[in-house]
Amino acid sequence: MVFNSLPFVCFMTGTLLLFYLIPKKVQWCFLLVCNYVFYTIADPRYLIFIAATTVTVWFAAIKAEKINNEQKEYLKAQKGEISKADKQAYKDKMKRRRWKWLLICLLLNLGILSVTKYTNFMIDNINDIFSGAVSLKPVDIIVPMGISFYTFQSLGYLIDVYRAKHEAQHNIFKFALFVSFFPQLAQGPICRYSDLAPSLLAQHRFDRKNFSYGVMRILWGYFKKVVIADRIVTGLSTIVGSTEYTGAYVLCAMFFYALQLYCDFTGGIDITIGIAEAMGIKVTENFNLPYFSKNIKEYWNRWHITMGSWFTDYIFYPISVCSPMLKLSKWSRKHLPAGIGKRVTVYIACFVVWLATGIWHGAAWHFVAWGLTNYVVIMISQELEPAYAKFHKRFKVKDKAFYTVFQIIRTILLMSAIRMFDCYRDVGTTFRMMWSMITSFRFSTFYDGSLMKIGLTASDYMILAVGTAVVLTVSIIKARKGSVRDGIYARSSIGFYNICAVLLVSTLVFGAYGVGYDQSQFIYTQF
């Protein structure tokens, strides 16, 4: 049941209507039932996986909290009567006990994730390494929908309880709701318990403004997905589906994919946040106008924000400040040149994070290459920062509009180029195709009618141009004046509903439907 299918639209509409018709104190129970119905419709076999994660994480968190509380009470009772050394020894002992539960749960859940997602990838690699000598057959294994998202969300909760950032949820059904909230199950965002749970578990009275805002956001998401992303995918698939399309075609594919991925992923997240918003539930924002970023580091602070902050908080910091890394840092400061010595731990931790980010996106070498290319570019730009600072001081261009536009275009080009690993899904082909932009770039491709032979007609280009212009205009208004919906609603609520109607009609009229149309899955659902 993909978001852009009629069954999902019916399911979503029914859920939204019934949510406000049932007694408020059972709203969360109703949502939990909806989640499990949604998941069962997708594939009943998925249930065992999500149930396993829910039960194990819930149990481990309660255990970790119990040890935390025991420690707190003991230290309170012993205040002033225990030496500093004994206090530290006691804390270390309790930490080891907590760590045991955390480790068991992490291994179990990451084990499930690894087996379901990466078994065939491992088999392929073993066959390649021992070519001829070993020939393992791929296994028929199911990959539960959204497993990466709900596993990470659950483990984030567990680590936060382990760190005593918030209390554990003792009601397993309420915790199950947090793990399985259906709008975010397929493609995130990866929410923190402290951000999502309060509004998810609260009772909600119907609020016209909230509901209208949610509906507008849902329609906006559908507009981006169905009118733009699903339309441009035809042209993109033609180009990347054959190595005959070289040179200027590859440049087109870069831009097509940048537009498709943006509209697909942000559109999906808009639908997710919109459904939640219509019910008064606050889901964390996942994007902040990423294509207006002036450098790659800023881009990653604005794109898939919840994934980035998850990796930073639960992988990057723990690796960077663990005892062996601090020892390494001390050693490198003494024995290596000052600039490098200070940054060795950053280099290593970043490498691990980007390797993990690449693998998280998929079980294939091109995702690893994509992750590590991001790492290399970020590290280079980090090292070039002093040079940039000198340049900005010397030429005073930092706040000039033309320079900002140049930085934005540079970032878009760079990110679009790196994403071609994902597009061609093969490292060697990606390099060959990118190289062809230098060796066989034919400028006439843009005007000699070649682009009309890749599955897109003149009317497709027209709809894409207008749709993109609308998205760009809304983004510029948002960047300059803040929330677009607030602006429209403040001026006239009738105007607000008119715009909703225009969005609905545009999506129905200009959406990529028709003969041969297949509701394409959202790109991030596969992750």
Next chain:
Amino acid sequence: MEEILEILSELHPDVDFENEEGLVDRRIIDSLDIVTLVSEIDDRLDVTIPAEEIIPENFNSAKALSELVRRLDEE
């Protein structure tokens, strides 16, 4: 406080760390800077900042960071 200010200034000489109170929130320092800071503090002040203490509230100002270092040192 003095040493914290010195470490911060070495990282970003152009920032007024004495008065700035939104170092993380306003993205004046990022995660890479924070890790460098933690390593510097461990090296020069012999105070280890664990991962769970790396939250914006503890790194938003030189004062908050000094308070964190003082608390961890006392513990």
